[in-house]
Amino acid sequence: MRRSVGRTSLARERRRRGGAARRSTLALALLAVLLTGCDDALLGITWVRSDSHVVVDGARQAGALLITGGDVSLAPGSRTDGPVLLLGGELTIDGLVMGDVLAPGGALRLGPWAVIRGDLGAGAAFERHPDALIDGEVTVGLGLPSGAVEPRGGGWWWRVLLQALATGALAAAWARWAPRRLAAMADAAGRHFPVAASLGVLVFLLGSIAAVIMAFTIVLIPATLLVLVLGVVAVGTGWGALGFAIARAIARARSLAGGPLATWAGRPVWLAAFGGFDxxxxxxxVERVPWVGGGVALVVSLAGLGAVALTGVGGRPFVHAGDALAAGDA
Amino acid sequence: MIATSDAPGDGLGEAPRGATAAGLAVFVAFMAAGYAYNVTFVQLGVTDLGRRLVGLDDAQVAGAMALLAIVTAVVAIAVGVWMGRTGVGRDLVRKLRIATVVVAGQTVLTVLAPLVASEGAFLAWVLLTALALGVGVPVTFSLTVHLVPVRRRGLAAAGVTAIAYAFAPLGSGDWTIEPLARTFTVGMVLGTAALALLAWRDLPLVRAWSRQHERPAFGIGRYLRGGAGDARGRLLSVLALLFVVFFVDSLGFLRLVDTPFYVAETWRAAEWGPRLTIAAAHVVAAFVGGTLYGALGERALLAWVLGAFVLVHLGYQLDAQLGLGDGSALGIPILYAVAVSLYTVVTFAVWADLSTPDTIGLHAALGVAASAWTATFLATALALRWAAAGVPFERHVALVNGVALPAFLVLLVVIVWPRPRAEVAA
Known part of the structure; x- marks a missing residue:
């Protein structure tokens, strides 16, 4: 009797938490969507997209300054409070900038009266007058990372090894602290690979575009970084789940056949660690195999990512809608 | 050698070997050709016909498109009701004969299209096209219950979508009425002959297909199985959602097509590379959509479809406002292709899965004509109106997002809203 009361209250608690999670999701989504439609002035950002603009002597430019086109001049005697982000167009700084200046795109020129109190990061198109003052750290040569850059010699081996160790550790952590979640993800990845890979395609594409859109709202840059980190963890978790599914299947088969690996079937943490690592x-x-290697690695990664999404990070088992139909037809 | 194709021992006799596979192939070929005709020839060709050959202004062409939408919807619903009441929905041979007559009529209209030169002739052409579409839509979609088993509908819809969309970007890229008419006439003559063969020759395959709707594996839609709750409510919610998706798609795409910056080096690129990439994205996305259609519940599926659209349009708005790209970047066109393929897969499968053989005519009419066609043509008419009023591209895309974002929010609320117990069980 006591046990049944305990179960009931546990179920109620779970429902309460589920409701709270739903409401939080809805509120966050609402906030995110509304922010994307905000006027830039509401966000404390001045966004320059085209034409010529000058912050004149004695004027103060409050808030962040985002430049994606046109040309902007911060004249001697002017003051700009917030960080300055240059993605396109031209920017000439000859006044005081209190925050950081980041210019991965566009052309940046620092005149003799330029004073930057924060850090400076500039791309290839960068000119600096010798009298320009920068208090913070200066980084030149910023730009998008090039996929053509390959680690020299056997450097990639270390990267792969570290990647494998991290995946094994992540999978072992899931098996140790959330074994049911790992099992649900492994079932989805192993038994419903095409479905998981298909959903992985959508999660990857839509997650990427959502991250880019959020980054351009400036205020949601932290959310973009969070999405990127979560994405990497999700892919690692997916690899771990796939590895666990494979290792578990092998261990079960060995368990039936007997032999030295028979006892592994009862050790999910080890199975997850070795499966994820492998x-x-x-x-x-495989990804280094010309022509097909990259594609194979991509599909497997997408299936892992999809399995994480299909099960709500292992929170619920995935039930294929077609299975119910097949049972009905039979 | 005779063998059962599906569900042996159900008392429906034996079907020739491969009847199911042949049925799937015929369905995919027929629907893909029909869809390519409707989207490419009618939607894009009519605009060119009205503007360039007849010399109408944008507002007049918009009016003609609205007329086409309304007449198509009214005729389709009338035919759908008639099919349900008279039992034609269950009669494969009669449906094949009606489809043959419709395709033959459309072939004549296609041949005549480049000869249309006056406003009166243009309106008559639009009305006859609407009549043919209105009859054709419920008839062709209702073939699903004879030819495609419920479990394979996602795959069949993926095949239709992949073929229809791979064809469009790989074509000449010239969307004027003359080359479109020449291309489609050849295919439609062949299609009419093939349909006539199936409709009037007493073939064993057709005899087998004509009884397949009596099997639950073919005849009873996926969303009507196992006490799946309020069927009418489901139909209405899917209708409303797909209306929004079609409306948003057409409202946005029609303007993109008219914006050389976005199409000159992508959909209409002189080189094969960009067009081949977009076609490949359509094909991959179609099979992604087909796989997910059969695997996911309806709420999750619809959320992904609408979510994809909203994000793609936000992407275009961002690009337009920031002036980030040089017009040749394929990132957003590829995402657009993915979003379009996803919802197209759903529209090819979902109406049959909300129906029985008696209701499929009406449901397909409501879905395809009243929801999809009406939304498409109303959006086309609105896009032309805005173009005539001088609304800039940036503002146009922002207005599209004004429709898409609230719709996505409503869907989000629906998804997180607790479900009735019976629905959860289903």
Missing amino acids: VALLLGI
Whole structure:
């Protein structure tokens, strides 16, 4: 009797938490969507997209300054409070900037009266007058990372090895502290690979575009970074889940057949660690195979990502809608 | 050698080997050709016909498109009701014969299209096209219950979508009425002959297909199985959601097509590379959509479809406002192709899965004509109106997002809203 009361209250608690999670999700989504439609002035940002603009002597430019086109001049004697982000167009600084200046795109020129109190990061198109003062750190040569850059010699081996170790550790952590979640993700990835890979395609594409859109709202840059970190963890978790599914299947088969690996079937943490390690290692090697290697690694990664999404990070088992239909038809 | 194709021992006799596979192939080929005709020839060709050959202004062409939408919807619903009441929805041979007559009529209209030169002739052409579409839509969609088993509908819809969309960007890229008419006439003559063969020759395959709707594996839609709750409510909610998706798509795409910056080096690129990439994205996304259609519940599926659209349009708005790209970047066109393929897969499968053989005519009419066609043509008419009023591209895309974002929010609320217990069980 006591146990049944305990179960009921546990179920009620779960429902309460589920409701709170739903409401939080809805509120966050609402906030995110509304922010994307905000006028830039509401966000404390001045966004320059075209034409010529000058912050004249004695004028103060409050808030952040985002430049994606046109040309902007911060004249001697002017003051700009917030960070300055140059993505396109031209920017000439000859006044005081209290925050950081980041210019991965566009052309940046620092005149003799320029004073930057924060850090400066500039791309290739950068000119600096010798009298320009920068209090913070200066980084020149910013730009988008190039996929053509390859680690020299055997450097990639270390990257693959580290990747494999991290995946194995992540999978072992899931198996140790959330074994049911790992099992649900492994079932989805192993038994419903095409569905998981298909959903992985959508999660990857839409997640990427959502991250880019959020980054351009400036205020949601932290959310973009969070999405990127979560994305990496999700892919690692997916690899771990796939590895666990494979290792578990092998261990079960060995368990039936007997032999030295028979006892592994009862050790999910070890199975997850070795499975995750092996899958990440194999993918690291396979992706270097010309023509097909990258594609294979991509599809497997997408399936892992999809399995994480299909099960709500393992919170619920995935039930294929077609299975119910098949049972009905039979 | 005779073998059962599906569900042996159900008392419906034996079907020739491969009847199901042949049925799937015929359905995919027929629907893909029909969709390519409707989207490419009618939607894009009519605009060119009215503007360039007849010399109408944008507002007049918009009016003609609205007329086409309304007449198509009214005729389709009338035919759908008639099919349900008279039992034609269950009669494969009669449906094949009606489809043959419709395609033959459309072939004549296609041949005549470049000869239309006056406003009166243009309106008559639009009305006859609407009549043919209105009859054709419920008839062709209702073939699903004979030819495609419920479990394979996602795959079949993926095949239709992949073929229809791979064809469009790989074509000449010239969307004027003359080359479109020449291309489609050849295909439609062949299609009419093939349909006539199926409709009037007493073939064993057709005899087998004509009884397949009596099997639950074919005849009873996925969303009507196992006490799945309020069928009418489901139909209405899917209708409303797909109306929004079609409306948003057409409202946005029609303006994109008219914006050389966005199409000159992508959809209409002189080189094969960009067009091939977009076609490949359509094909991959179609099979992604087909796989997910059969695997996910309806709420999750619809959320992904609408979510994809909203994000793609936000992407275009961002690009337009920031002036980030040089017009040749394929990132957003590829995402657009993915979003379009996803919802197209859903529209090819979902009406049959909300129906029985008696209701499929009406439901397909409501879905395709009243929801999709009406939304498409009303959006086309509105896009032309805005173009005539001089609304800039940036503002146009922002207005599209004004429709898309609230719709997505409503859907989000629906998704997180607690479900009735019966629905959860289903």
